[in-house]
Amino acid sequence: MAEVVLKGIRKSFGAVDVIKGIDLTIRDGEFCVFVGPSGCGKSTLLRIIAGLETATGGTLHIDGREVSKAEPSERGITMVFQSYALYPHLTVRQNIGFGLSLAKVPKDEIARIVTATAATLQLEKLLDRKPKELSGGQRQRVAIGRSIVRNPKVFLFDEPLSNLDASLRSQMRIEITELHAKLATTMIYVTHDQVEAMTMADKIVVLNGGTIEQVGSPMELYNAPATPFVAGFIGSPKMNLYEGKLAQEMGCQTYGIRPEHVLLGAEGRWQGRVKHVEHLGADAIVHLDVEGLGSLVARTTGDTGLRPGGDVWASPQPGKEFRY
Amino acid sequence: MTRRQYWTGIIATVLALVIFVVPFVFIAFTAVKDKAQASHLDFTWPLQFLFWQNLVDVVSTRNYMLLLAYFNSSIITVGAVAMLILFGAMVGYVLQRRQSRWNKVIFGCVLAGLIIPPAVVPTIWVMQGLGLFKTIWGMVFIQVAYGLAFSVLLYRSFIATIPRDLDEAARIDGARPLQIFLRVILPLLKPVTVTLIVVQSIAIFNDFTNPLYYLPGKENVTVQLTLFNFQSQFSTQFNLLFMNILLVTIPPLIVFIFFNRQIVAGMTAGAVKG
Numbered sequence A: 001m002a003e004v005v006l007k008g009i010r011k012s013f014g015a016v017d018v019i020k021g022i023d024l025t026i027r028d029g030e031f032c033v034f035v036g037p038s039g040c041g042k043s044t045l046l047r048i049i050a051g052l053e054t055a056t057g058g059t060l061h062i063d064g065r066e067v068s069k070a071e072p073s074e075r076g077i078t079m080v081f082q083s084y085a086l087y088p089h090l091t092v093r094q095n096i097g098f099g100l101s102l103a104k105v106p107k108d109e110i111a112r113i114v115t116a117t118a119a120t121l122q123l124e125k126l127l128d129r130k131p132k133e134l135s136g137g138q139r140q141r142v143a144i145g146r147s148i149v150r151n152p153k154v155f156l157f158d159e160p161l162s163n164l165d166a167s168l169r170s171q172m173r174i175e176i177t178e179l180h181a182k183l184a185t186t187m188i189y190v191t192h193d194q195v196e197a198m199t200m201a202d203k204i205v206v207l208n209g210g211t212i213e214q215v216g217s218p219m220e221l222y223n224a225p226a227t228p229f230v231a232g233f234i235g236s237p238k239m240n241l242y243e244g245k246l247a248q249e250m251g252c253q254t255y256g257i258r259p260e261h262v263l264l265g266a267e268g269r270w271q272g273r274v275k276h277v278e279h280l281g282a283d284a285i286v287h288l289d290v291e292g293l294g295s296l297v298a299r300t301t302g303d304t305g306l307r308p309g310g311d312v313w314a315s316p317q318p319g320k321e322f323r324y
Numbered sequence B: 001m002t003r004r005q006y007w008t009g010i011i012a013t014v015l016a017l018v019i020f021v022v023p024f025v026f027i028a029f030t031a032v033k034d035k036a037q038a039s040h041l042d043f044t045w046p047l048q049f050l051f052w053q054n055l056v057d058v059v060s061t062r063n064y065m066l067l068l069a070y071f072n073s074s075i076i077t078v079g080a081v082a083m084l085i086l087f088g089a090m091v092g093y094v095l096q097r098r099q100s101r102w103n104k105v106i107f108g109c110v111l112a113g114l115i116i117p118p119a120v121v122p123t124i125w126v127m128q129g130l131g132l133f134k135t136i137w138g139m140v141f142i143q144v145a146y147g148l149a150f151s152v153l154l155y156r157s158f159i160a161t162i163p164r165d166l167d168e169a170a171r172i173d174g175a176r177p178l179q180i181f182l183r184v185i186l187p188l189l190k191p192v193t194v195t196l197i198v199v200q201s202i203a204i205f206n207d208f209t210n211p212l213y214y215l216p217g218k219e220n221v222t223v224q225l226t227l228f229n230f231q232s233q234f235s236t237q238f239n240l241l242f243m244n245i246l247l248v249t250i251p252p253l254i255v256f257i258f259f260n261r262q263i264v265a266g267m268t269a270g271a272v273k274g
């Protein structure tokens, strides 16, 4: 139960500025997702909050206490690593109880807590196995179990699902969301996957090149992206973005329209030729070649009769255009 | 298995037998012969099996010098190997994990320790200055100094394969640096540790020249030096000499048999995947 406040956080490795001044407040109990392309500094920012890196400048408060210089273990945080970082020589039981045994908690107390935690994560049968005898999803749960027993004020996750296959990933997404609902603890979650960000977050922080592009709820970011970068990053398939002469004709620097807001029909604003159709079942993604515009992606219903080579007219849904 | 593999297998076994077992059998035979037959130094069946008598003779020679030698050698071996492992792992860990501008200098020193040949007389001079010459602990430190560079290098390269995430996870779990080392890193170094225990303990236990230089004195005798008991300029009691060799060979053999499986396991296990 804690608020996390970052003020003017900066970080440079040598001459390279990786984090260029971040001001951010994460409210108590919030599920906050840092999202951005690879290399934008998400992990670095998370590690600064964890205390594994020291910031070059700025202050960090957790639960009202200034912790910029505190050891990781004194910050009331815990972290789930991308690699899970389970201790290979210890059993699941010992892995989960490691922090407690360091804190000199009595043995029977540790046993009680570990058993209770394992029960909530369905790990009872695996307690005496070593990490290498577990599947990816099970390792993930053990890593989460190890975090839960520390009773942290803030959970930190660094791309915890990126080593899992697609179906397991969507299952773990739900499990982590349920865990958050149950514990109601502040959670900060790093990912480069905008689907994870949209589906899990209360609040999304879009990072780009070491600065914050925009902060908001998933729907805020979808409905009102503040910059072309956010517009292109949030939403799938990506928004159609046009710059240069065409955008100037529309009276802006950058013009954007989401594929789901492109209407196809027998008449419209742009005439195009169908290049390719991706059938997803309920939906179909149509790739068009439009004269004077370049390529345009549109989403339409799955029973579309469009075939590659056919001609079609496209027009933007009124009020859904973005101009920057 | 093809015919050819079968025959190469047979030949390899026979060769191994000739190279490794025949000398050992020769030692064993000579060790149980009487003095006269042993002096021929030939590979013949012993006329008399004087195993027990020769054994008692060897052990009791010079007021049970062999027992004292066992004691001294064991202390030197155990002490030196323990220090080699602890310091080798600690130095290797810090050198690999903590970047500082001293790293290059320290690494240079380690390499120098591996490359520069030891000089006996200056070493003795230093040891005399420290009051360590002719002491068991002086000998332990010498062995540590000679072996440390190698074990640091071995540990350092192995630690490079252990993901840093583990250190960080332990740190978040509340472990202090020494606890991270002792409870997370050191257990993961077991393959290197076992290899070092075997290689170094056999080398140190069997060391002949270093005790000869640095550890003179009757009360400081080590096992290899007891071989002098039965050799002299004019006569050598080969049966007793070979019995002594037999006895001296046994402890390293036990170490090897005991750790053999773990060595093989350690060499094939490689890094910590998990």
Ligand SMILES: Nc1ncnc2c1ncn2[C@@H]1O[C@H](COP(=O)(O)OP(=O)(O)O)[C@@H](O)[C@H]1O
Binding pocket: A013, A018, A036, A037, A038, A039, A040, A041, A042, A043, A044, A045
């Ligand atoms: N220890 C380090 N030393 C130097 N550069 C680093 C270090 N850690 C990260 N970086 C650089 O900082 C940038 C951001 O890295 P990171 O936070 O890991 O990005 P991501 O958003 O993919 O998690 C990258 O360009 C990376 O090369």
Ligand SMILES: [Mg+2]
Binding pocket: A042, A043, A044, A159
């Ligand atoms: Mg990262």
